[in-house]
Amino acid sequence: MKAEDRFVERLRAVLPGGTSGRVRIGPGDDAAVIERPAGPVVATTDMCVEGVDFLPEEDPYGVGRRTMAVNLSDLAAMGAKPEWFLLAVAFPRSRGEDFPLAVARGALSRADPLKVDLAGGDLSEAPVAVIEISLFGSLQAAPLTRSGARPGDAIFLSGWPGRAAAGLRLARRLSVFASRGSAPTPRFVGLSPNDQRELLAAYRDPEPRVTLGTWLAEKHLATAAIDVSDGLGLDAGRIARASGVRLVLERENVPVHPSLATFADLEGLDAIDWILSGGDDYELLFTVSSGTSELLTEAAAKTGVDVRRIGRVEAGDGAVLRDRHGDRDVSEMGHDHLESGAAEERR
């Protein structure tokens, strides 16, 4: 039996019972056959490359779990309900046949609680590991796009961006310490174990905002939405370009998590730069018409959804950070020196 056939047999053994009945023909034939209701399919794909999107020393279960989270975040930003996925794994033979199975188990750990089914996939050999997930879902309402923001709308953000980029830097520091033979979890002076866990978790195991995304779509609360995958500045700029408006982020309202503030101080950096250009946060950035803004804040508070108003939409273009000194263009943060630095560090 070929390695891929052996993998399929082992994979079937770890697949959940298939209570959804959605996957009529699953892994092991030339293609999968998936039953679904009438209506449009929402589809996204994300590829994660070893040494670029994840560190070589990261465990495959965690990488599979994160790749799934990244895809779930894309569907959340459309307000779609996730249903099934395809998984492709390329990896060096030296990693062994357990590698793709661990990746699949990691992806399933995020998929199962949402009743999202693994329908099929592909294995290949490669000099570095590459993990690709395509995820599919359905719409209960009109999709949330990037193009519906209008002047006067309020800008909202979920969670606490910037922590993932800080967590990646922390992981690299810890990795260097470990390679020098230090204790497995050395402490940064001034950064509590709790803060460390907080930042590392934000990078390693981001929480996709699935409930928030579908809630916004079903209640028609958002005029535009995007998931913050490449930094708040760049992704705000994307909504601005798609909608033909200007997004004004009010510095005093952009949330800075205490753990991020502490670590930024220790590193001699400004936390806002991590927030604007760090990436990998997978929070939702969305706009809300002015009439709905207070309603949304109240409803979110009641349901425990962690969102806050961080700015407003104006006529114009681009995305700016506004403070008492004026406006700073942040929509191209991906091209300034800090983003280049961050990009280098991600390599």
Added chain:
Amino acid sequence: MKAEDRFVERLRAVLPGGTSGRVRIGPGDDAAVIERPAGPVVATTDMCVEGVDFLPEEDPYGVGRRTMAVNLSDLAAMGAKPEWFLLAVAFPRSRGEDFPLAVARGALSRADPLKVDLAGGDLSEAPVAVIEISLFGSLQAAPLTRSGARPGDAIFLSGWPGRAAAGLRLARRLSVFASRGSAPTPRFVGLSPNDQRELLAAYRDPEPRVTLGTWLAEKHLATAAIDVSDGLGLDAGRIARASGVRLVLERENVPVHPSLATFADLEGLDAIDWILSGGDDYELLFTVSSGTSELLTEAAAKTGVDVRRIGRVEAGDGAVLRDRHGDRDVSEMGHDHLESGAAEERR
């Protein structure tokens, strides 16, 4: 604007007019939205890795075109009608931003004539190029699976397998000649320019059997089907295992293309070994109940479909090649020395 956003703008410019109206939201948002009729989705994914599944010197247009063909072949083996696809490309920065665009144009060159739409995708950096396509379609009839073959069925094959593996070897030889400064298209003594073109084309630009696959499904002609991607022996073994039967390939009826026979002679090899374990052919191997066998041969002859009967299904297990000396197990050809040799050569 980030490289990925620039790519999306350039990609939109090369996308066909979108006459199908299927893609409601295409490349450029967090996910794609695709309109489709009610009924099951058929889904497949294939990843092609530089240095493993294609040669580093191959042009990206050709690789995109072949990756699309590989996916179309998988849907053909299910009898499904292809409708839309997602494209993910990881590549080294040194290849430049034109690289993923050329890949997309190659994929579209196979997709357009079939009215298959590009709905979305992803870009990433990587140390080697990795191209992944997920392809989706619908069923007009019950899907062709691997598990329906029954004792007494006839075994049919389309086209002339073995040529792709021979073409890959020929491409490597020509590449070596070229690197030594020989003429750009050196001739192998005894292998005509026509034969060379024939073999190289079988490897570089395989023809997916889309029409044949949907025809078999809609007319309920096949009891089981698979596309020959890993060698006739191994893939026959897969039908045998899934169906719980034995596939007997009759050596005298397995077609050996003249160009393949000539090249195998020149290389001192037996052409049948390339056919059984070479792979990358993307022909359809399928079984037909005995009552339908003659009907199928006649119908195929009338419509110009290139299929032939190459054996029969018996009770038992595995796949064997039968000649006057007896039966030879070929269902594990992927593990014997020749497949290892071929696999090495593909690296």
